[in-house]
Amino acid sequence: MMGRTIALAAGAAFALAACTHTKQMADTGFVPPEGSYRLVVMRPDVAVGSITTGGGFEQREDWTNAARANLVRAIEAQQQGRGGSVRIVSTRAEAGMDPVRVAELERLHAAVGQSIALHKYAGPKLPTKKDRFDWTLGEEAIAYGQASGYDYALFVRAQDSFSSTGRVAVQAVAFLGCMVGVCMMPGGGRQEAFASLVDLKTGRVVWFNTLASGSGDIREQDGADKMVANLLGKMKPGASRPKGTIKTAAR
Amino acid sequence: MARQQWSRRAVLGGACACAFHARAGAADARIHPAAMTALAPVGFRPTERDERGMWQSCERLEEEIAGSNLLLPSPAFQRYAKQVVDRLVGDRAGETRVYVVHDPDFNASMFPTGMMLVNTGLLARMRDEAQFASILGHECGHYLRRHSLSRWRDTKAKTGVMAFVQAGASVGAGITAGAGGAGANWMDLANAINASLVLSILSYSREHEREADAYGVKLIEEAGYPPEAAAMVWEQLIAERKASAAGRRKKYRDRSLSALSTHPASALRLADLSVSGRELRDIVVTGRRYDAQKARWDAAVAPLRADLLAEQVRLNDPGASLYLVHAMAADGWTGLLRYNEGEVYRLRDEAGDAQRAATSYAAAIGHADAPAEAWRAHGYALLKQGRGEEGKAALGRYLAERPGANDAGMIRFSINQ
Numbered sequence: 223m224m225g226r227t228i229a230l231a232a233g234a235a236f237a238l239a240a241c242t243h244t245k246q247m248a249d250t251g252f253v254p255p256e257g258s259y260r261l262v263v264m265r266p267d268v269a270v271g272s273i274t275t276g277g278g279f280e281q282r283e284d285w286t287n288a289a290r291a292n293l294v295r296a297i298e299a300q301q302q303g304r305g306g307s308v309r310i311v312s313t314r315a316e317a318g319m320d321p322v323r324v325a326e327l328e329r330l331h332a333a334v335g336q337s338i339a340l341h342k343y344a345g346p347k348l349p350t351k352k353d354r355f356d357w358t359l360g361e362e363a364i365a366y367g368q369a370s371g372y373d374y375a376l377f378v379r380a381q382d383s384f385s386s387t388g389r390v391a392v393q394a395v396a397f398l399g400c401m402v403g404v405c406m407m408p409g410g411g412r413q414e415a416f417a418s419l420v421d422l423k424t425g426r427v428v429w430f431n432t433l434a435s436g437s438g439d440i441r442e443q444d445g446a447d448k449m450v451a452n453l454l455g456k457m458k459p460g461a462s463r464p465k466g467t468i469k470t471a472a473r
Numbered sequence: 474m475a476r477q478q479w480s481r482r483a484v485l486g487g488a489c490a491c492a493f494h495a496r497a498g499a500a501d502a503r504i505h506p507a508a509m510t511a512l513a514p515v516g517f518r519p520t521e522r523d524e525r526g527m528w529q530s531c532e533r534l535e536e537e538i539a540g541s542n543l544l545l546p547s548p549a550f551q552r553y554a555k556q557v558v559d560r561l562v563g564d565r566a567g568e569t570r571v572y573v574v575h576d577p578d579f580n581a582s583m584f585p586t587g588m589m590l591v592n593t594g595l596l597a598r599m600r601d602e603a604q605f606a607s608i609l610g611h612e613c614g615h616y617l618r619r620h621s622l623s624r625w626r627d628t629k630a631k632t633g634v635m636a637f638v639q640a641g642a643s644v645g646a647g648i649t650a651g652a653g654g655a656g657a658n659w660m661d662l663a664n665a666i667n668a669s670l671v672l673s674i675l676s677y678s679r680e681h682e683r684e685a686d687a688y689g690v691k692l693i694e695e696a697g698y699p700p701e702a703a704a705m706v707w708e709q710l711i712a713e714r715k716a717s718a719a720g721r722r723k724k725y726r727d728r729s730l731s732a733l734s735t736h737p738a739s740a741l742r743l744a745d746l747s748v749s750g751r752e753l754r755d756i757v758v759t760g761r762r763y764d765a766q767k768a769r770w771d772a773a774v775a776p777l778r779a780d781l782l783a784e785q786v787r788l789n790d791p792g793a794s795l796y797l798v799h800a801m802a803a804d805g806w807t808g809l810l811r812y813n814e815g816e817v818y819r820l821r822d823e824a825g826d827a828q829r830a831a832t833s834y835a836a837a838i839g840h841a842d843a844p845a846e847a848w849r850a851h852g853y854a855l856l857k858q859g860r861g862e863e864g865k866a867a868l869g870r871y872l873a874e875r876p877g878a879n880d881a882g883m884i885r886f887s888i889n890q
Contacts, residue, residue: 269530271526274629274632274633275629275632275633275637276628276629276631276632276633276634276635276636277632277636278628278629278632280523280526281526281527281529281530282522282525282526283522283528283529284525286526286529321540322540325537326542329537388633388636389636391637392633392636392637393640395637395640395641395644396639396640398640398644399640399643399644399646401647402644402647402648402650402651403647403650403651404644404646404647404650405643406639406643408636408639408640
């Protein structure tokens with residue numbers, strides 16, 4: 223009996239440590255952009271730090287800066303193979319519209335993104351959005367597309383954390399607990415990221431992806447490449463549109 | 474699996490900001506203002522790893538706040554608030570930024586980078602520049618003593634011990650249970666130890682608040698404000714809270730009087746600040762003149778007064794709102810104050826309140842500065858009393874002053890009834 227508990231616990235711990243989960247969702251009729259589209263990647267929101275002994279997140283400036291630069295390079299390299307023209311902005315002033323309005327659009331997206339994460343991924347499903355992916359940033363996004371000339375905007379947010387030495391020691395002690403049948407494994411470092419693609423002609427969020435991983439390291443170029451490949455690499459089209467419906471995404 | 478991670482927001486809210494917050498504990502000794510000296514040298518930039526990370530996340534937050542639509546849209550008052558801080562910190566003026574944000578709660582907060590947030594709810598309650606400066610001085614005290622950093626390090630050390638206690642107890646519980654004993658005792662022990670560590674983290678926070686209070690008094694005295702101003706703020710706040718409780722037919726209870734509070738008890742802060750204020754006045758060189766700068770404060774706040782009052786009245790806290798309106802009326806009643814007094818009664822809507830509101834509106838329009846809204850309110854009050862012609866005339870006066878008002882159509886409908 224106790225042996226099985228240990229095996230389960232240890233298995234769960236290792237499974238979490240090694241797996242990378244992604245889960246994509248797309249608007250009905252969404253087709254990944256190809257051809258001569260113009261894509262703007264909004265300034266990636268990145269935070270990298272260590273997990274303190276007690277489980278707190280402590281941001282590291284040097285790690286965060288390195289990871290952001292790595293992710294930008296990885297996105298550039300990845301998008302080059304797709305044929306579209308891509309611009310990754312590092313400040314709001316570069317985004318092609320009044321920075322105050324860009325900031326408002328980013329905040330609007332953060333709110334919509336949180337709702338998507340809550341209602342489509344984590345928690346209660348909304349009755350009206352149960353069986354479809356139906357989210358929009360509305361007029362603001364269309365206005366941004368008209369002002370800047372971009373067809374799509376991609377929003378990326380990534381967090382990575384690493385267990386401090388103290389945290390690893392706590393986990394080692396907790397693992398002893400698992401060996402004797404009382405298993406309360408404290409969490410360690412992990413990656414969390416999400417990306418969302420907004421069609422600037424319609425204002426709709428046409429594609430969304432989340433990533434959670436117990437491994438990987440975006441402080442290194444290789445790790446950032448992997449995250450970008452997992453997050454953005456295999457963009458799947460949405461469910462095909464039933465015949466006779468009105469196309470909202472005119473392209 | 475028990476995940477023990479904190480979100481980024483918790484880090485920002487907890488480690489980043491030292492809020493002034495009107496909550497607070499234990500009977501610890503008063504800190505002498507003279508003992509307060511800056512721990513960070515002038516022009517200080519962080520060099521240590523944890524502090525650099527903290528600054529980076531705070532700078533990111535500041536970028537959002539600087540462009541936020543929550544900012545009070547009054548460049549003149551934003552400048553004024555910064556000038557008050559500059560008077561307090563002198564040669565460190567270049568290290569601080571002040572953002573006045575729309576929030577009716579009585580609060581201000583300071584970030585380790587020198588970013589200060591000031592709520593509009595604070596502006597509604599201060600009666601002169603000295604009182605305003607005493608709160609900003611308290612916040613500057615947090616910055617000069619680098620409280621955010623020491624609090625984060627203290628929390629980090631204590632939660633680290635807590636994690637080991639928890640993990641160690643699970644090992645003990647497993648072994649005891651394996652030997653047929655009561656493993657739960659280990660968990661009870663761990664919880665007891667960890668609870669005391671949580672209390673110790675909170676007590677450390679209250680220690681910081683007392684330091685900031687002492688530093689604040691010192692800063693305002695040096696800037697030429699009467700040092701008693703800080704204690705006055707607390708006297709007023711306690712009186713307002715009592716009025717608020719009475720308005721809800723509740724007994725006043727100090728929410729800060731608890732070992733679980735991050736801030737010391739209001740009455741203790743008042744007592745300490747009173748002693749510190751008197752002490753400073755006694756020891757300074759004789760002949761030093763203090764000025765609470767009431768005229769300057771009144772001039773700076775005058776353009777905001779209507780919005781501040783509206784924000785407060787909408788909280789639907791009639792006891793506190795009436796207390797504040799009547800406190801402001803100590804300088805003389807105005808049309809704006811009478812109108813808001815009426816609004817409090819109208820929204821409270823208890824027996825007799827309709828009549829009280831009508832009396833207030835009638836008094837409001839007797840003042841030359843009566844806002845247009847007072848004419849509207851007065852008009853409807855008269856209509857309800859069956860004084861149709863007078864009521865329609867008052868509504869007409871509102872329309873004349875606000876021809877483009879959102880409710881102009883409805884008002885015309887009422888007039889044509």
